[in-house]
Amino acid sequence: MTAPRGALRLIDVRKSYRVGPVTTEVLRGVDLEIGAGDLVSIMGPSGSGKTTLMNIVGLLDRPSTGRHVLDGRDVSGLGDDALSRLRNAHVGFVFQAFHLLPRLTAAENVCVPLVYRGTGRREALGRARAILERVGMGERVAHRPDQLSGGQKQRVAIARALVGMPALLLADEPTGALDTDTADETMGLLLELNAEQGVTVLIITHDPVVARRCTRRMRIEGGQLHEEDPRPPGSAGSTAPRRA
Amino acid sequence: MPGILPILGANARQAVDSLARARLRTALGLVGIMIGISSVIAMVSLGEIAKEQARRQFEALGTDVLLVRTVAASAAPQGISLADAIGLVEAVPAVAEAAPRILGHGEFRHAGRKVGQGRVQGVTAAFASINRMSLQAGRFVSLLDADRHFCVVGATVADAMRQGGSGRIVGETLEIGDILFTVVGVLDPRPESYALPVQVEADESVFVPIGAAGRIADNPAIELAVARSSAGVDYRAAVADIRSWFRRRAPDLQLDIITAKELIAQMEAQMQTFALLLGSVGSISLVVGGIGIMNIMLVSVAERRREIAIRRALGARRRDIQSQFLIESVILTLAGGLLGILLGLAATWAICRFTGWEFLISGMSVASGLGTAAAAGLFFGFQPARQAARLDPIAGLQAE
Ligand SMILES: Nc1ncnc2c1ncn2[C@@H]1O[C@H](COP(=O)(O)OP(=O)(O)O)[C@@H](O)[C@H]1O
Numbered sequence: 053m054t055a056p057r058g059a060l061r062l063i064d065v066r067k068s069y070r071v072g073p074v075t076t077e078v079l080r081g082v083d084l085e086i087g088a089g090d091l092v093s094i095m096g097p098s099g100s101g102k103t104t105l106m107n108i109v110g111l112l113d114r115p116s117t118g119r120h121v122l123d124g125r126d127v128s129g130l131g132d133d134a135l136s137r138l139r140n141a142h143v144g145f146v147f148q149a150f151h152l153l154p155r156l157t158a159a160e161n162v163c164v165p166l167v168y169r170g171t172g173r174r175e176a177l178g179r180a181r182a183i184l185e186r187v188g189m190g191e192r193v194a195h196r197p198d199q200l201s202g203g204q205k206q207r208v209a210i211a212r213a214l215v216g217m218p219a220l221l222l223a224d225e226p227t228g229a230l231d232t233d234t235a236d237e238t239m240g241l242l243l244e245l246n247a248e249q250g251v252t253v254l255i256i257t258h259d260p261v262v263a264r265r266c267t268r269r270m271r272i273e274g275g276q277l278h279e280e281d282p283r284p285p286g287s288a289g290s291t292a293p294r295r296a
Numbered sequence: 297m298p299g300i301l302p303i304l305g306a307n308a309r310q311a312v313d314s315l316a317r318a319r320l321r322t323a324l325g326l327v328g329i330m331i332g333i334s335s336v337i338a339m340v341s342l343g344e345i346a347k348e349q350a351r352r353q354f355e356a357l358g359t360d361v362l363l364v365r366t367v368a369a370s371a372a373p374q375g376i377s378l379a380d381a382i383g384l385v386e387a388v389p390a391v392a393e394a395a396p397r398i399l400g401h402g403e404f405r406h407a408g409r410k411v412g413q414g415r416v417q418g419v420t421a422a423f424a425s426i427n428r429m430s431l432q433a434g435r436f437v438s439l440l441d442a443d444r445h446f447c448v449v450g451a452t453v454a455d456a457m458r459q460g461g462s463g464r465i466v467g468e469t470l471e472i473g474d475i476l477f478t479v480v481g482v483l484d485p486r487p488e489s490y491a492l493p494v495q496v497e498a499d500e501s502v503f504v505p506i507g508a509a510g511r512i513a514d515n516p517a518i519e520l521a522v523a524r525s526s527a528g529v530d531y532r533a534a535v536a537d538i539r540s541w542f543r544r545r546a547p548d549l550q551l552d553i554i555t556a557k558e559l560i561a562q563m564e565a566q567m568q569t570f571a572l573l574l575g576s577v578g579s580i581s582l583v584v585g586g587i588g589i590m591n592i593m594l595v596s597v598a599e600r601r602r603e604i605a606i607r608r609a610l611g612a613r614r615r616d617i618q619s620q621f622l623i624e625s626v627i628l629t630l631a632g633g634l635l636g637i638l639l640g641l642a643a644t645w646a647i648c649r650f651t652g653w654e655f656l657i658s659g660m661s662v663a664s665g666l667g668t669a670a671a672a673g674l675f676f677g678f679q680p681a682r683q684a685a686r687l688d689p690i691a692g693l694q695a696e
């Protein structure tokens with residue numbers, strides 16, 4: 053694949069839900085341009101459509117209208133299988149509720165994305181161990197989720213999101229279920245991985261502290277997305293290249 | 297297609313794990329499938345066994361055997377006359393051999409010792425050839441012996457006589473009831489054949505000339521004639537000819553003529569009834585078990601909506617989810633099928649004990665049992681698996 057990966061554009065994306073006779077438009081013409089390696093935060097009140105937006109960006113959901121371009125390729129018209137393949141190869145998800153599979157060990161959880169692309173069990177386990185090591189969970193590969201703390205679960209989930217070398221990491225309130233210190237550490241890990249691996253990171257958050265550590269900050273309100281003022285120069289953050 | 301194996305392997309491990317967790321439900325589904333498959337096994341096995349049984353017996357006896365019996369409530373108590381039975385071969389070209397029998401019963405003594413108790417069968421030479429009896433020593437009795445007190449002893453009786461120390465049995469004197477007979481022949485052991493409803497019981501019997509049997513039997517009437525139709529003659533023609541011969545000779549006589557061909561047909565009909573019964577029990581329990589399996593799978597899909605959604609988010613295609621659940625239901629029905637095979641073979645064995653057939657395990661029945669089980673898993677698992685594959689991942693991720 054030609055570098056750089058992880059760039060994406062949404063062009064006039066709208067999403068509406070119909071419940072009974074009432075149609076609610078959650079996204080009302082969202083335009084978004086993210087460059088490869090960007091570290092982006094999205095804030096917004098509850099119910100403003102953050103998760104909806106993330107599901108569309110992550111190819112789990114489709115916009116009602118509008119275009120979605122991933123690394124220069126329009127993916128709006130792709131079928132379900134193609135979207136699944138692309139999701140597997142291109143996107144890593146991190147959820148607020150962790151969403152680990154309860155019966156699998158940490159290592160087996162991390163293997164799942166690799167299994168769906170046909171990697172052999174032994175190789176998948178090897179790669180899972182390596183990345184668990186990287187996120188500081190090398191001692192816990194054989195633990196099941198109920199034997200892990202919240203912060204540890206989220207580290208496993210981050211390892212699972214990254215094991216397939218995606219171009220895009222989508223985190224929906226990743227620290228929302230964690231205490232302040234653990235949230236801090238988790239955030240630190242995401243920043244490191246963004247810097248280290250050049251993966252584009254999009255974080256949905258309620259926490260202004262988390263948002264401040266990102267290089268680009270956006271706010272969703274009334275179904276539309278606005279970029280906030282560029283962050284003050286000199287503060288800590290990514291060394292990855294940016295596009296304005 | 298590269299990479300399908302790791303997915304299937306992971307699916308299979310996942311399936312075993314999740315089935316082990318829902319023990320009670322799994323057990324209930326298994327029972328239905330088990331009974332269904334065991335009926336399939338018993339049905340196929342018994343069919344094969346009966347066919348093999350019939351083949352062996354008729355191979356030993358031949359399919360050209362006819363049995364002529366007087367009906368018990370016949371208006372002619374004197375039965376078939378010897379002359380008519382013997383004359384049958386001469387007069388009816390369709391009959392190659394005929395062997396009338398007068399049946400008595402007695403105790404056998406030799407040198408003052410009891411050497412047995414059993415049938416005293418008054419016969420002609422044809423009886424030995426039609427029933428494929430062979431001699432160890434001496435000769436068989438024949439019409440030429442008329443009413444002389446000669447006898448041929450069965451293998452068991454001969455053994456008992458040898459225990460008494462007599463080396464040569466031919467020439468010895470045997471007491472039947474209180475009448476003395478001279479042994480002229482000794483039979484080879486002969487396994488009983490169940491193909492015809494006539495028991496020979498040769499080993500425990502003593503055979504005497506038909507003309508001499510009248511003195512021993514309570515009812516000296518000829519009760520039975522075993523005949524063999526001539527080569528190339530249709531058995532129905534032979535039956536018709538026999539009937540018309542006896543109608544001319546003894547109009548009062550009511551005859552019952554049984555042919556080997558009819559017996560085979562009867563046996564087949566009996567097997568078909570059996571198969572139909574087992575088949576319907578089997579298919580009903582398969583359907584009941586299958587619906588149970590379907591139910592288990594539907595509950596499992598509903599309980600695992602979140603897992604399915606997570607897998608979809610991580611890149612599972614619909615068909616990956618579908619195959620995961622199909623594999624799970626096939627594993628379930630195959631496990632039931634394996635138990636069913638054991639149960640079915642046990643039932644088959646018991647039925648064989650009961651009917652006296654020889655038990656054998658037919659590869660065909662095991663294969664059809666496993667095949668049916670797998671097919672049931674695919675069939676009843678299809679709808680739940682499809683449902684799982686079509687779940688909306690976004691809704692699943694929000695489900696708690
Ligand atoms: N499947 C759906 N059907 C109907 N309405 C929905 C559905 N999913 C989300 N919504 C609505 O869309 C709005 C945005 O939801 P969401 O994207 O989850 O918000 P956020 O993540 O910002 O809290 C909410 O008002 C929610 O009720």
Ligand SMILES: [Mg+2]
Pocket residue numbers: 102103104224
């Ligand atoms: Mg949300």
